[in-house]
Amino acid sequence: MKFLAEEIEEYAVLHTENESELLKSLSRETHANILNPRMLSGHLQGRFLSMISKMIRPETILEIGTYTGYSAICLCEGLRDGGKLITIDVNEELEIFTRKFFSNSPYAESIDYRIGNALDIIPTLTNTFDLVFIDADKINYSSYFNLCLEKVRAGGFLIADNVLWSGKVIQQTDIRIDKDTQALLDFNQMVHEDNRVSNVLIPIRDGLMLLQKI
Numbered sequence: 001m002k003f004l005a006e007e008i009e010e011y012a013v014l015h016t017e018n019e020s021e022l023l024k025s026l027s028r029e030t031h032a033n034i035l036n037p038r039m040l041s042g043h044l045q046g047r048f049l050s051m052i053s054k055m056i057r058p059e060t061i062l063e064i065g066t067y068t069g070y071s072a073i074c075l076c077e078g079l080r081d082g083g084k085l086i087t088i089d090v091n092e093e094l095e096i097f098t099r100k101f102f103s104n105s106p107y108a109e110s111i112d113y114r115i116g117n118a119l120d121i122i123p124t125l126t127n128t129f130d131l132v133f134i135d136a137d138k139i140n141y142s143s144y145f146n147l148c149l150e151k152v153r154a155g156g157f158l159i160a161d162n163v164l165w166s167g168k169v170i171q172q173t174d175i176r177i178d179k180d181t182q183a184l185l186d187f188n189q190m191v192h193e194d195n196r197v198s199n200v201l202i203p204i205r206d207g208l209m210l211l212q213k214i
């Protein structure tokens with residue numbers, strides 16, 4: 001399900017800041033060479049993440065689900081001088097491709113790229129985060145939220161991607177609900193009811209849940 005009419009999305013992109021040349025070539029090369037390129041955040045969402053990061057001016061960001069690094073580079077655009085982004089991905093096959101773009105970006109020194117299962121790595125992190133971006137396996141969204149919340153400073157933010165899951169979150173209940181959809185339904189309900197955070201579900205691209213720790 002598309003949430004925006006195609007013409008409206010095109011108009012929104014046309015009236016949104018351009019991607020950098022680096023992001024354009026990252027997107028092009030991901031589409032040409034890497035499986036599942038639709039996982040990449042893309043122009044409109046990428047500019048949105050960049051803008052959010054520039055509003056927060058984070059010192060420390062955690063990203064769960066690097067893929068080829070598009071959203072990581074967008075989020076780095078708002079980092080304070082000397083700030084750091086830790087990004088985690090379990091897929092080691094993406095490492096060479098992704099590291100090349102990180103090295104060629106202005107944020108080479110700011111990005112700490114870790115290969116491994118986020119469920120194992122997050123508990124080892126001793127940082128306090130200003131911003132967390134959750135964009136990995138949907139089945140573990142609630143676990144990522146629970147693992148990360150204690151590491152987010154009061155007033156800090158979490159963003160979870162794909163929370164509308166192509167509209168499957170509102171599908172008829174007589175159709176069998178798959179595990180990913182159920183995990184997102186549970187996540188959306190859980191954070192909505194959690195009084196430690198305030199939340200807004202933004203229907204951009206595949207749905208972003210924006211959360212602020214109270």
Ligand SMILES: C[S@@+](CC[C@H](N)C(=O)[O-])C[C@H]1O[C@@H](n2cnc3c(N)ncnc32)[C@H](O)[C@@H]1O
Binds near residue numbers: 088137
């Ligand atoms: C949707 S993609 C991320 C897209 C990226 N954030 C962007 O916007 O360009 C999801 C990524 O999560 C990774 N992933 C899935 N399960 C994971 C896990 N348990 N730990 C770490 N990464 C995981 C996948 O390998 C995949 O690259």
